[in-house]
Amino acid sequence: xxxxxxxxxxxxxxxxxxxxxxxxxxxxxxxxxxxxxxxxxxxxxxxxxxxxxxxxxxxxxxxxxxxxxxxxxxxxxxxxxxxxxxxxxxxxxxxxxxxxxxxxxxxxxxxxxxxxxxxxxxxxxxxxxxxxxxxxxxxxxxxxxxxxxxxxxxxxxxxxxxxxxxxxxxxxxxxxxxxxxxxxxxxxxxxxxxxxxxxxxxxxxxxxxxxxxxxxxxxxxxxxxxxxxxxxxxxxxxxxxxxxxxxxxxxxxxxxxxxxxxxxxxxxxxxxxxxxxxxxxxxxxxxxxxxxxxxxxxxxxxxxxxxxxxxxxxxxxxxxxxxxxxxxxxxxxxxxxxxxxxxxxxxxxxxxxxxxxxxxxxxxxxxxxxxxxxxxxxxxxxxxxxxxxxxxxxxxxxxxxxxxxxxxxxxx
Amino acid sequence: xxxxxxxxxxxxxxxxxxxxxxxxxxxxxxxxxxxxxxxxxxxxxxxxxxxxxxxxxxxxxxxxxxxxxxxxxxxxxxxxxxxxxxxxxxxxxxxxxxxxxxxxxxxxxxxxxxxxxxxxxxxxxxxxxxxxxxxxxxxxxxxxxxxxxxxxxxxxxxxxxxxxxxxxxxxxxxxxxxxxxxxxxxxxxxxxxxxxxxxxxxxxxxxxxxxxxxxxxxxxxxxxxxxxxxxxxxxxxxxxxxxxxxxxxxxxxxxxxxxxxxxxxxxxxxxxxxxxxxxxxxxxxxxxxxxxxxxxxxxxxxxxxxxxxxxxxxxxxxxxxxxxxxxxxxxxxxxxxxxxxxxxxxxxxxxxxxxxxxxxxxxxxxxxxxxxxxxxxxxxxxxxxxxxxxxxxxxxxxxxxxxxxxxxxxxx
Numbered sequence: 026x027x028x029x030x031x032x033x034x035x036x037x038x039x040x041x042x043x044x045x046x047x048x049x050x051x052x053x054x055x056x057x058x059x060x061x062x063x064x065x066x067x068x069x070x071x072x073x074x075x076x077x078x079x080x081x082x083x084x085x086x087x088x089x090x091x092x093x094x095x096x097x098x099x100x101x102x103x104x105x106x107x108x109x110x111x112x113x114x115x116x117x118x119x120x121x122x123x124x125x126x127x128x129x130x131x132x133x134x135x136x137x138x139x140x141x142x143x144x145x146x147x148x149x150x151x152x153x154x155x156x157x158x159x160x161x162x163x164x165x166x167x168x169x170x171x172x173x174x175x176x177x178x179x180x181x182x183x184x185x186x187x188x189x190x191x192x193x194x195x196x197x198x199x200x201x202x203x204x205x206x207x208x209x210x211x212x213x214x215x216x217x218x219x220x221x222x223x224x225x226x227x228x229x230x231x232x233x234x235x236x237x238x239x240x241x242x243x244x245x246x247x248x249x250x251x252x253x254x255x256x257x258x259x260x261x262x263x264x265x266x267x268x269x270x271x272x273x274x275x276x277x278x279x280x281x282x283x284x285x286x287x288x289x290x291x292x293x294x295x296x297x298x299x300x301x302x303x304x305x306x307x308x309x310x311x312x313x314x315x316x317x318x319x320x321x322x323x324x325x326x327x328x329x330x331x332x333x334x335x336x337x338x339x340x341x342x343x344x345x346x347x348x349x350x351x352x353x354x355x356x357x358x359x360x361x362x363x364x365x366x367x368x369x370x371x372x373x374x375x376x377x378x379x380x381x382x383x384x385x386x387x388x389x390x391x392x393x394x395x396x397x398x399x400x401x402x403x404x405x406x407x408x409x410x411x412x413x414x415x416x417x418x419x420x421x422x423x424x425x426x427x428x429x430x431x432x433x434x435x436x437x
Numbered sequence: 438x439x440x441x442x443x444x445x446x447x448x449x450x451x452x453x454x455x456x457x458x459x460x461x462x463x464x465x466x467x468x469x470x471x472x473x474x475x476x477x478x479x480x481x482x483x484x485x486x487x488x489x490x491x492x493x494x495x496x497x498x499x500x501x502x503x504x505x506x507x508x509x510x511x512x513x514x515x516x517x518x519x520x521x522x523x524x525x526x527x528x529x530x531x532x533x534x535x536x537x538x539x540x541x542x543x544x545x546x547x548x549x550x551x552x553x554x555x556x557x558x559x560x561x562x563x564x565x566x567x568x569x570x571x572x573x574x575x576x577x578x579x580x581x582x583x584x585x586x587x588x589x590x591x592x593x594x595x596x597x598x599x600x601x602x603x604x605x606x607x608x609x610x611x612x613x614x615x616x617x618x619x620x621x622x623x624x625x626x627x628x629x630x631x632x633x634x635x636x637x638x639x640x641x642x643x644x645x646x647x648x649x650x651x652x653x654x655x656x657x658x659x660x661x662x663x664x665x666x667x668x669x670x671x672x673x674x675x676x677x678x679x680x681x682x683x684x685x686x687x688x689x690x691x692x693x694x695x696x697x698x699x700x701x702x703x704x705x706x707x708x709x710x711x712x713x714x715x716x717x718x719x720x721x722x723x724x725x726x727x728x729x730x731x732x733x734x735x736x737x738x739x740x741x742x743x744x745x746x747x748x749x750x751x752x753x754x755x756x757x758x759x760x761x762x763x764x765x766x767x768x769x770x771x772x773x774x775x776x777x778x779x780x781x782x783x784x785x786x787x788x789x790x791x792x793x794x795x796x797x798x799x800x801x802x803x804x805x806x807x808x809x810x811x812x813x814x815x816x817x818x819x820x821x822x823x824x825x826x827x828x829x830x831x832x833x834x835x836x837x838x839x840x841x842x843x844x845x846x847x848x849x
Contacts (some may be wrong), residue, residue: 096757097746319811385844
């Protein structure tokens, strides 16, 4: 595939009129006037910007099916009266269609890879492969449903080695899993060399509980179980001490910030400047559609940067470049993805139509991507395949219709 | 004009298959199976939602020209090194093209009316009329440029009575205008029965200054000058006492919240729940493109609601309905606009393509509009005229090109 005369970003500068040659699932060449002979597919890149795909580092994708079903409620009412009863009725097929609905969003928002934790991960894997996206998937493991831990290993064995789906281990949190469960999850991840995806220090109540019962913070507790490592993806980390931040940095653990979800559920604001200063690798996630309510990382980047500025009381506290890094390079590092706008990288790209008023004047393009983009991209390419071209995704109408039917059945 | 088989919202419920008949600049009828004989124009509304246009209650629209030019800087550096030198070079023609660029955004974001304060308001008026939008316009009045006050009255006389442009008086703030200037501005507004558009209590420094020098809050000071009334549009109101809130309510003054701008500039978070509880009419604005960086009220609604929830530490604190009201009915009241989805109202409408994954399942549509919409609408109608149809705005490419040229000249 050859993308002709497109703009790219290099060190923050907009370079126009470049060609991108894709061979197989990789970017083979980036240059000027590349020949398009013999290539099956050519994309006219004029008036567009190519960016390496964004990575949504924390989702419960199939909850797209519950979007708007329950907002503006107290957390316990929300869970007990709305979300848990709905999840109790959820079938594998519901998760399959919910994940497909979520994949449509990711494709339209220029996200080429996501890191998910949810029930029936085989269904999410099947949906994701059919949609052509890349994903790291784990079932959430809770002690109240012991079969979930038992199912984790067979799930890993079924999917390990897949080109697009990478299985992970997902102990839900240190307050919903016993020490024994956490140790088993860690051993499983060690044995299969997978990531561990876990919620950490999301609310003040959670942290207070650990301090009271164990005399440790959740981060210190996980460290006492030897769970902090470069293979750990610790989500939220809203309530941390400076010592926690340095511990995460020393162990090379990755943190995922979900500012929108944390604000909507009143969990608080994560100390991102402290984490970055301590040297922690920080990524960005939208969380599920019940607490966001979409999977738009562009919106997430903007909210993250401006909320951090206000929290640290200086506009210089958090730059567009820093938050852009979280959604791209930070995530590429956490998930071991060979991505970027360079030869040899995976051909996971989003093409953005630059002829939008909010992207003018064409000056500081990183600023526009973070502070001004609505989120809707024009074309999305994953693993060398076009998933959306000029806003068209094959089969979209059928997915929307089926999602609607399943929502009505679940809530009837 | 007849819009056929469209969905509308009534008391939060989605009603499908309605027809909307527009005669002149008004909604003449809303019903089923209205006849389309003899109407010049028919719009196929299937798969779309019609909403009454949003109102952006505080902008400096022409600063769209400066978008991305200076971000992530300390306020004083930002103003002194970047914004003021640029504004010193600004010509009337620059403002005309900057306003046109901003109008493109408003049209694409479903905003049909805006309330603006900026230099050369005649140019903004000319641009707005050509683009077909509705606007309340005022020159910002500062004591350091006394001619601005002198120009206010002739500006009002030129535009009063215009169908789309409504002139207003815009003393910039109580700390940039002397008491004498404020009183003259008030008298002018009284004489011509216009709105007064003013920044109030935006930063803590401003409020501290008033308390130290006058022993009054900015709100109390304005009240001592008899400036609080239903014709006052007080922007920001971040740093208020409970007494200020009750004073604003008692006088019937309107407040405009600009959460995104306040976060990006680290001004703080306005006490919206207190204002609403006190009974103040609160509207929503994006502020200028230097501090936002776009004019997308959908994004603004989401950030406003979630930031208020977290500030008040309960997800129930601020509902989607409340913030939707601020961008619609609250503003219609403040600006005296006969708008809404009802017969006899102004035909100022936005049509939204509902076949987007983030608007599925089609359940709680107000939630989707606030928490999930990207902001891009399909069709925009103002005063009975179609300004954008299916994403197409005549003349858009020329405006983008000219804005780019002017930005390059200004910054060269």
